[in-house]
Amino acid sequence: MGYLFLLPQYPKVAWKTVVLNTTLHPRFKFILWLAVQNRLTTVDRLLKIGIVVPTDCAFCATTRETFDHLFFGCCVTRSVWNRLLAWLGCARTVGSWPDELTWACQIAKRKNGKSSIAAYCFAMTVYIIWRERNNLRFKQGYFDAAKIYWEIALHIHIRGNGIQLWQNALLSLNSIP
Numbered sequence: 181m182g183y184l185f186l187l188p189q190y191p192k193v194a195w196k197t198v199v200l201n202t203t204l205h206p207r208f209k210f211i212l213w214l215a216v217q218n219r220l221t222t223v224d225r226l227l228k229i230g231i232v233v234p235t236d237c238a239f240c241a242t243t244r245e246t247f248d249h250l251f252f253g254c255c256v257t258r259s260v261w262n263r264l265l266a267w268l269g270c271a272r273t274v275g276s277w278p279d280e281l282t283w284a285c286q287i288a289k290r291k292n293g294k295s296s297i298a299a300y301c302f303a304m305t306v307y308i309i310w311r312e313r314n315n316l317r318f319k320q321g322y323f324d325a326a327k328i329y330w331e332i333a334l335h336i337h338i339r340g341n342g343i344q345l346w347q348n349a350l351l352s353l354n355s356i357p
C-alpha cells in the first residue's frame with residue numbers, strides 16, 4: 181500500500197474541523213475522511229494502479245471520471261451542491277474540491293447554527309455523491325436528484341432535533357432544496 185503515500189494529502193489541521201465534527205453521522209465521516217486523503221477509488225486512481233474499468237463519469241457520461249471531476253467539476257454533482265448551497269442560504273459559487281473543502285473547514289469552525297448545518301450538509305453531500313456514483317456504476321441504478329434533496333432535508337431536520345445550536349437555523353430550512 182506504499183503508493184498511498186505518494187498521493188497528495190491535505191495537512192491534518194486543514195480538514196480536521198469538518199471531518200471530526202462530533203455531530204456528523206459515522207457513515208458521512210468515514211467517506212469524507214477517505215475523500216480528504218484522496219483515497220476514494222475513483223477511476224483515475226484505479227487506472228494508476230493498473231485496474232481497468234469503464235472510464236466515463238457515471239453522472240454525466242461525457243468525461244472520464246476523476247476525483248476532481250466528481251467533486252465538483254461534473255455538471256450534475258456541481259448542480260446538486262449548488263442547489264443545496266442556495267437552500268442553506270449560502271450565496272456562493274461552487275468551486276473546485278480544494279475550494280469547497282477549504283470553505284467547509286472555515287464554516288465548520290463557526291459557532292452558529294447556519295454554518296454548522298452547512299458544514300454538515302457538505303459532508304453528507306460528499307457521502308451521497310459517492311454512494312450514488314457506486315449505485316450508478318455497480319447496480320445500474322438511476323440518479324434522481326429530487327430524491328436526494330428530500331433525503332438531505334429530512335435527515336438534517338431529524339438529526340437537528342437534538343442539536344440545540346441548530347434550532348433557529350432549522351426554522352428557516354422549512355422547504356425542500
Ligand SMILES: [Zn+2]
Nearest residue numbers: 237239240254
Ligand atoms: Zn460527470
